Amino acid sequence: MTTKSVAAATVHGYPRQGGNRELKKAIEGYWKGAVTAEALLATAADLRRSNWKQLAEAGVQEVPTGDFSLYDHVLDTTVAVGAIPPRHRAAVAADPLAGYFAMARGTQQAPPLEMTKWFDTNYHYLVPELGPDTVFAANPAKAVAELGEALALGHAARPVLVGPITYLLLAKPAPDAPADFQPLTLLDRLLPVYAELLADLRAAGAAWVQLDEPALVQDRTPAELNAAARAYRELGAPADRPKLLVASYFDRLGEALPVLAKAPVEGLALDFTGPAAANLDDLAALGGLPGKRLVAGVVDGRNVWINDLGKSLTTLGTLLGLADTVDVATSCSLLHVPLDAAAERDLDPQIARWLAFARQKAAEVALLARALREGTDAVTARLTANRADLASRTTSPITRDPAVRARTAAVTDADTSRAQPYPQRAEAQRARLQLPPLPTTTIGSFPQTTELRTTRAELNAGRLNAADYRKRMEAEVRAVIAYQEQAGLDVLVHGEPERNDMVQYFAEQLTGYLATRHGWVQSYGTRYVRPPVLAGDISRPQPMTVDWYAYAQGLTDRPVKGMLTGPVTMLAWSFVRDDQPLADTAQQVALALRDEVNDLEAAGAAVIQVDEPALRETLPLRRAGWPAYLDWATDAFRLTTSGVRADTQIHTHMCYAEFGDILRAIEELDADVISLEAARSHMQVARELAEAGYLAEVGPGVWDIHSPRVPSTEEALGLLRAGLAAIPVERLWVNPDCGLKTRGWPETRASIDSLVAAARTLRAELAD
Numbered sequence: 001m002t003t004k005s006v007a008a009a010t011v012h013g014y015p016r017q018g019g020n021r022e023l024k025k026a027i028e029g030y031w032k033g034a035v036t037a038e039a040l041l042a043t044a045a046d047l048r049r050s051n052w053k054q055l056a057e058a059g060v061q062e063v064p065t066g067d068f069s070l071y072d073h074v075l076d077t078t079v080a081v082g083a084i085p086p087r088h089r090a091a092v093a094a095d096p097l098a099g100y101f102a103m104a105r106g107t108q109q110a111p112p113l114e115m116t117k118w119f120d121t122n123y124h125y126l127v128p129e130l131g132p133d134t135v136f137a138a139n140p141a142k143a144v145a146e147l148g149e150a151l152a153l154g155h156a157a158r159p160v161l162v163g164p165i166t167y168l169l170l171a172k173p174a175p176d177a178p179a180d181f182q183p184l185t186l187l188d189r190l191l192p193v194y195a196e197l198l199a200d201l202r203a204a205g206a207a208w209v210q211l212d213e214p215a216l217v218q219d220r221t222p223a224e225l226n227a228a229a230r231a232y233r234e235l236g237a238p239a240d241r242p243k244l245l246v247a248s249y250f251d252r253l254g255e256a257l258p259v260l261a262k263a264p265v266e267g268l269a270l271d272f273t274g275p276a277a278a279n280l281d282d283l284a285a286l287g288g289l290p291g292k293r294l295v296a297g298v299v300d301g302r303n304v305w306i307n308d309l310g311k312s313l314t315t316l317g318t319l320l321g322l323a324d325t326v327d328v329a330t331s332c333s334l335l336h337v338p339l340d341a342a343a344e345r346d347l348d349p350q351i352a353r354w355l356a357f358a359r360q361k362a363a364e365v366a367l368l369a370r371a372l373r374e375g376t377d378a379v380t381a382r383l384t385a386n387r388a389d390l391a392s393r394t395t396s397p398i399t400r401d402p403a404v405r406a407r408t409a410a411v412t413d414a415d416t417s418r419a420q421p422y423p424q425r426a427e428a429q430r431a432r433l434q435l436p437p438l439p440t441t442t443i444g445s446f447p448q449t450t451e452l453r454t455t456r457a458e459l460n461a462g463r464l465n466a467a468d469y470r471k472r473m474e475a476e477v478r479a480v481i482a483y484q485e486q487a488g489l490d491v492l493v494h495g496e497p498e499r500n501d502m503v504q505y506f507a508e509q510l511t512g513y514l515a516t517r518h519g520w521v522q523s524y525g526t527r528y529v530r531p532p533v534l535a536g537d538i539s540r541p542q543p544m545t546v547d548w549y550a551y552a553q554g555l556t557d558r559p560v561k562g563m564l565t566g567p568v569t570m571l572a573w574s575f576v577r578d579d580q581p582l583a584d585t586a587q588q589v590a591l592a593l594r595d596e597v598n599d600l601e602a603a604g605a606a607v608i609q610v611d612e613p614a615l616r617e618t619l620p621l622r623r624a625g626w627p628a629y630l631d632w633a634t635d636a637f638r639l640t641t642s643g644v645r646a647d648t649q650i651h652t653h654m655c656y657a658e659f660g661d662i663l664r665a666i667e668e669l670d671a672d673v674i675s676l677e678a679a680r681s682h683m684q685v686a687r688e689l690a691e692a693g694y695l696a697e698v699g700p701g702v703w704d705i706h707s708p709r710v711p712s713t714e715e716a717l718g719l720l721r722a723g724l725a726a727i728p729v730e731r732l733w734v735n736p737d738c739g740l741k742t743r744g745w746p747e748t749r750a751s752i753d754s755l756v757a758a759a760r761t762l763r764a765e766l767a768d
Helices: 021-032 037-058 075-082 086-094 094-107 143-152 164-170 182-204 221-235 258-261 273-284 309-319 358-374 376-395 402-409 422-433 451-459 466-485 544-555 567-572 582-602 623-639 659-668 685-689 712-725 745-767
Strands: 063-066 115-117 124-126 157-164 208-214 245-246 267-271 289-299 325-330 511-514 523-525 527-529 533-539 561-565 607-613 649-654 671-678 697-700
Touching: 021 037, 037 063, 037 094, 037 143, 037 358, 063 143, 075 124, 075 143, 075 157, 075 164, 086 094, 086 623, 124 221, 124 523, 143 157, 157 164, 157 182, 164 221, 182 208, 182 221, 221 245, 221 258, 245 289, 245 623, 258 273, 267 273, 273 289, 289 309, 289 358, 309 325, 309 358, 309 376, 309 402, 325 358, 358 376, 402 533, 402 582, 422 649, 451 466, 466 745, 523 671, 533 582, 544 561, 544 582, 561 582, 567 582, 567 623, 582 607, 582 623, 607 623, 623 659, 659 685, 685 697, 697 712, 712 745
Parallel strands: 063 157, 157 208, 208 245, 245 267, 267 289, 289 325, 561 607, 607 649, 649 671, 671 697
Antiparallel strands: 115 124, 511 533, 523 527
């Protein structure tokens, strides 16, 4: 292969946490007062240096800066443009670092910013709050300082900022904003601030600055596309600015592609993986990007499978004729994958050959760039090995189980429908459960204390035998059940002390899944998860939760919920197969979970909760893909839950998403009770469900568990009254927003006291 380009290798971003989650430990130490601000910032600087060194050693020639964050890159943008909410301004002015974390986590005096999912990933961002009175002001300190660090170390560096259109489209109106206020109307006020940030970065030595505009891969109105055109005409106008690279990812740009192609910017970064592969044909139809730099995202930044290097080189070869310069990159930031597959020394060596984490993906990008520069003969051995690795996965018995495939082929429509409609089920369930009005419950988990985590670590290290581990977990379950009875909760949970994670716990007991030891990925703030890898066909060798349910139910006369993670979330929070449709994999998982649901019912469970917090986040970014996705997603949930009797109550749970987009799908799940996040959004979802005519029972959360704030009884009462304005009392439950595993016991007890007291107060008012 020959080329007219001197292709460079780059990435959009890199994991932040460090090989041993040093950042998490430093931040949480700072919150506890055990780590000084200076020590925290020094740890962060060390991690940035390590990241750039890793990228350079892999062969990446242009490293990103500004992608590193102590909590969230959208929150960093809020600070950079001075859009601090009024309730946090005093804290930020007094101590910028403490104020930064106050915006993220809240204080007893000031609630945090709302949190929701970053497009269709499992990463959460802090939602900007903007109103007609918002005044922006440039604060370039972080961006300039981190650029300076990289340049001082000799790296070619490209600062990365969230673009102005995406920032405004992700924002929500401030609580006191008029009902019809749209943050995008602030564009003309925001653009001069971006221009100032760009000028400061140019003065600090930036040759290029990347502005991320992933919001433009979604369906956009003509007015929004016109706003994007206007924004980049204005930002591209100054003569003293750095060169601009506008980046999109996660899907095809579609109608936004010609807008950006015509803009006076020097480069575009496009995703060419998954559904975004359509960018290739769109770009060709447009006539390419003559005179511009194209950064081609051909290595998937969201999944963990090795790249098909031959296929990527074919794509890159086509792109060479469509742009002035073609550089090679990952499809998006590597924030969404673990750091280093080489750390997974316990994996089957055959499977290990199929995996690429952030460090390996950076090396793949560098290899592809080298092939463009020097020709494929320079990397023949690597290409041959890659073809062999891909072939071994395709032909491996690990990936296919004939019995599983025969069972999925036999599924009928009757398997995905409850035998009785909801009104009949509700009557049977009320007769069986005998719950009071406004029944109280929690979502599932209770605090995962240091003692519990240490106990699990001792078991995994072989320092504790299985019998002693079981005794310790049983003691925790006894304590949790006794506490819930004393607190006055109506429907109890066993607390999940034995579970490491709501997906990983089940993945470790299902065939076809692989668990990692060091595959940590940031979900939000200091919350890191280890998504399992879905490598083959799925089945359930034996019951996974029944014995824990039975033990807990034997300790109390009150109903204890059986607790499972639903099939869509099992996919969304895993690294999924890329060799078959997601719908096929979801059906396999649903059948395995159906067996567990039926076994829980046989063990006496009157209430079974199947959590689907990821249902909304997995929604395709373009509406054209919604119907097909929602069809298979809701079918998978119903396949999981439809084998039970009428008097067995099926709950589901969702959190931190834009529920308004999927109200009809929520109804299609045909659950008896749904609990949802509502505290930060002030019961918005209860109003949306009522307006949509939702007829089943609802538990909109009255306690934001992602903040250390303890809600008062009056605060919980206010939220409940707002809920009652939308949902009739006979269909309203009282619960937190989400599980309690990340909270401490003192705040948990105090918050549940407020929750129960609020329910009792309302019951008394309604009785009068």
